[in-house]
Amino acid sequence: xxxxxxxxxxxxxxxxxxxxxxxxxxxxxxxxxxxxxxxxxxxxxxxxxxxxxxxxxxxxxxxxxxxxxxxxxxxxxxxxxxxxxxxxxxxxxxxxxxxxxxxxxxxxxxxxxxxxxxxxxxxxxxxxxxxxxxxxxxxxxxxxxxxxxxxxxxxxxxxxxxxxxxxxxxxxxxxxxxxxxxxxxxxxxxxxxxxxxxxxxxxxxxxxxxxxxxxxxxxxxxxxxxxxxxxxxxxxxxxxxxxxxxxxxxxxxxxxxxxxxxx
Amino acid sequence: xxxxxxxxxxxxxxxxxxxxxxxxxxxxxxxxxxxxxxxxxxxxxxxxxxxxxxxxxxxxxxxxxxxxxxxxxxxxxxxxxxxxxxxxxxxxxxxxxxxxxxxxxxxxxxxxxxxxxxxxxxxxxxxxxxxxxxxxxxxxxxxxxxxxxxxxxxxxxxxxxxxxxxxxxxxxxxxxxxxxxxxxxxxxxxxxxxxxxxxxxxxxxxxxxxxxxxxxxxxxxxxxxxxxxxxxxxxxxxxxxxxxxxxxxxxxxxxxxxxxxxxxxxxxxxxxxxxxxxxxxxxxxxxxxxxxxxxxxxxxxxxxxxxxxxxxxxxxxxxx
Ligand SMILES: Nc1ncnc2c1ncn2[C@@H]1O[C@H](COP(=O)(O)OP(=O)(O)O)[C@@H](O)[C@H]1O
Ligand SMILES: [Mg+2]
Numbered sequence: 001x002x003x004x005x006x007x008x009x010x011x012x013x014x015x016x017x018x019x020x021x022x023x024x025x026x027x028x029x030x031x032x033x034x035x036x037x038x039x040x041x042x043x044x045x046x047x048x049x050x051x052x053x054x055x056x057x058x059x060x061x062x063x064x065x066x067x068x069x070x071x072x073x074x075x076x077x078x079x080x081x082x083x084x085x086x087x088x089x090x091x092x093x094x095x096x097x098x099x100x101x102x103x104x105x106x107x108x109x110x111x112x113x114x115x116x117x118x119x120x121x122x123x124x125x126x127x128x129x130x131x132x133x134x135x136x137x138x139x140x141x142x143x144x145x146x147x148x149x150x151x152x153x154x155x156x157x158x159x160x161x162x163x164x165x166x167x168x169x170x171x172x173x174x175x176x177x178x179x180x181x182x183x184x185x186x187x188x189x190x191x192x193x194x195x196x197x198x199x200x201x202x203x204x205x206x207x208x209x210x211x212x213x214x215x216x217x218x219x220x221x222x223x224x225x226x227x228x229x230x231x232x233x234x235x236x237x238x239x240x241x242x243x244x245x246x247x248x249x250x251x252x253x254x255x256x257x258x259x260x261x262x263x
Numbered sequence: 264x265x266x267x268x269x270x271x272x273x274x275x276x277x278x279x280x281x282x283x284x285x286x287x288x289x290x291x292x293x294x295x296x297x298x299x300x301x302x303x304x305x306x307x308x309x310x311x312x313x314x315x316x317x318x319x320x321x322x323x324x325x326x327x328x329x330x331x332x333x334x335x336x337x338x339x340x341x342x343x344x345x346x347x348x349x350x351x352x353x354x355x356x357x358x359x360x361x362x363x364x365x366x367x368x369x370x371x372x373x374x375x376x377x378x379x380x381x382x383x384x385x386x387x388x389x390x391x392x393x394x395x396x397x398x399x400x401x402x403x404x405x406x407x408x409x410x411x412x413x414x415x416x417x418x419x420x421x422x423x424x425x426x427x428x429x430x431x432x433x434x435x436x437x438x439x440x441x442x443x444x445x446x447x448x449x450x451x452x453x454x455x456x457x458x459x460x461x462x463x464x465x466x467x468x469x470x471x472x473x474x475x476x477x478x479x480x481x482x483x484x485x486x487x488x489x490x491x492x493x494x495x496x497x498x499x500x501x502x503x504x505x506x507x508x509x510x511x512x513x514x515x516x517x518x519x520x521x522x523x524x525x526x527x528x529x530x531x532x533x534x535x536x537x538x539x540x541x542x543x544x545x546x547x548x549x550x551x552x553x554x555x556x557x558x559x560x561x562x563x564x565x566x567x568x569x570x571x572x573x574x575x576x577x578x579x580x581x582x583x
Contacts, residue, residue: 013369
């Protein structure tokens with residue numbers, strides 16, 4: 001029998017669990033990409049290109065839409081990729097048990113799920129950048145704004161992933177479809193993805209509704225970075241709100257995870 | 264040293280009318296094969312769940328390797344391995360990857376885990392199947408993969424929850440051989456079962472539980488021995504004449520033997536004696552009692568009661 005050194009292998013265990021998720025994603029890459037790419041591609045094409053070419057929306061709309069779609073993809077990507085697998089793990093498959101039996105505190109197993117969801121959300125957001133630039137010829141992205149854009153995406157995906165953990169640990173697999181429709185649809189359409197939040201001045205009640213949606217701050221943050229000429233919320237405010245929302249949701253999500261993980 | 268210590272362990276699920284585990288206490292010494300025997304719903308899986316940090320106890324104390332499972336779950340997890348009742352293998356990974364990642368979760372270095380995985384796959388007769396996915400793996404093979412996986416981080420205590428339930432006879436035998444081999448290697452084994460023969464065959468000591476409570480705890484042979492009349496002697500007798508009265512006389516004479524606890528007349532002129540003594544010990548007195556009744560002994564059959572009978576005696580119910 002080996003003598004265990006007393007220090008628990010926390011960092012190695014965390015890396016291994018994240019490695020497992022990445023290996024599995026790598027194997028399922030085509031279906032993952034299809035899942036995160038198809039809907040936003042069509043949205044960009046129809047709303048940003050087609051309607052503009054047909055003259056129903058202004059030429060500049062693509063510049064408003066692209067940062068919003070990237071934000072949406074990062075946020076929703078994080079949310080879905082955390083919530084859906086969790087509901088399955090905690091009901092049918094029980095596959096996660098082996099990781100819950102690893103010498104990693106349960107909170108960190110939960111944290112790994114949030115980190116992994118964040119990575120998937122960031123990938124979902126990043127792949128939209130070149131695609132958006134190709135589909136919408138009028139749009140540009142200054143090389144200097146690439147890093148800040150990545151930072152906003154990462155924070156947005158993190159908040160989405162943390163919210164996904166709250167949802168995924170609170171809802172049974174039977175309820176997840178209904179909850180997704182009921183939660184996701186309003187989130188997607190009140191997140192300032194298709195319009196800049198400051199322009200909602202004329203519709204104050206809707207502006208307030210949007211202000212409660214964390215996605216709004218991801219969209220506005222992306223605009224602040226990618227298209228600063230368009231009126232937007234200040235970047236520092238977006239980052240602050242996202243950081244606070246992320247911390248609160250992550251804590252709630254990890255608690256929910258702990259309740260589901262240990263009977 | 265005690266590998267497992269359980270004191271007044273209680274687990275009541277929220278909303279359940281009764282405790283699933285009710286003030287259970289036992290100790291497992293290091294290197295022992297310890298059985299928890301009980302019918303479905305006795306609380307075996309719940310007990311294993313608490314001991315392996317997967318469930319929170321509502322009362323009492325549980326230690327594995329001297330470490331409190333409720334207070335220091337992460338430390339305990341390094342000491343124990345689990346083969347759960349339900350298949351929980353990672354279906355997104357191959358058989359070998361299941362082993363490799365498990366070891367990685369436990370911080371085993373890369374070269375070491377490769378070597379251990381190869382060894383264990385070989386030992387479990389899965390060497391050729393290592394790179395297969397789990398989709399078309401039989402129940403017996405899945406069980407072997409789970410045993411191999413549990414051993415990847417070389418636990419000191421291995422918990423097996425109903426390891427052979429639902430398996431074909433060959434796979435059962437394989438699991439039993441595994442348990443013996445682990446014992447030889449000095450690994451402490453705690454296994455649950457609802458099969459008496461399995462408990463009797465594998466375990467150094469057996470805890471009989473029902474409805475969350477401990478009913479008896481001892482070596483299988485000792486549990487049986489403590490049953491009144493745990494040994495039976497069946498005598499086949501040939502009567503010379505006037506069978507009726509002779510049979511009654513014989514019964515009376517045998518009942519009079521001090522070490523015979525009960526006499527039962529059987530069809531075909533046979534008589535069954537119940538005793539707690541060794542058969543050799545009571546035979547002289549029995550033969551003496553038979554003498555002078557004009558009968559000859561034509562056959563003798565000795566049998567021991569089993570753990571089934573212990574359970575029946577303790578609960579008044581059949582085990583299954
Ligand atoms: N998650 C649970 N929630 C509520 N009750 C449970 C749960 N798991 C088991 N039970 C109940 O606890 C009792 C003991 O179950 P269990 O430990 O699975 O027994 P065994 O493994 O001996 O068959 C049973 O009455 C069972 O119905
Ligand atoms: Mg069970």
